[in-house]
Amino acid sequence: MSESTPRTPARKPVRLCVRCYLVTNAPVVVAEVHQNSGPGWNMYACPKCAPHFPPVPDVIDLFPSGRGGDRDGVE
Ligand SMILES: [Zn+2]
DSSP: OOOOOOOOOOOOOOEEOTTTOOEESSOEEEEEEOOSSSOOEEEEEOTTTGGGSOOOHHHHHHOGGGSSSOOOOOO
16 A cells, blocks of 8 residues: 555635735735624735734634633743
8 A cells, every 4th residue: 555645735725915905825814704694704914914913803712711820921
């Protein structure tokens, strides 16, 4: 058995940066748009522009253990 599972390179998600309007193949979610009905959608930015956006609030909810005095002293 010398045949390894062929790894089909998943097509990279190409998104349009909402700041510089350039297409990036490494999109960063900078905002989540919620709707009353439907799942809403995400806004993407290229890695260069991403730092210019405030962090996505919803991300904090995903890591509830991150708040509570257990800091690494990163800052
Ligand atoms: Zn950009």
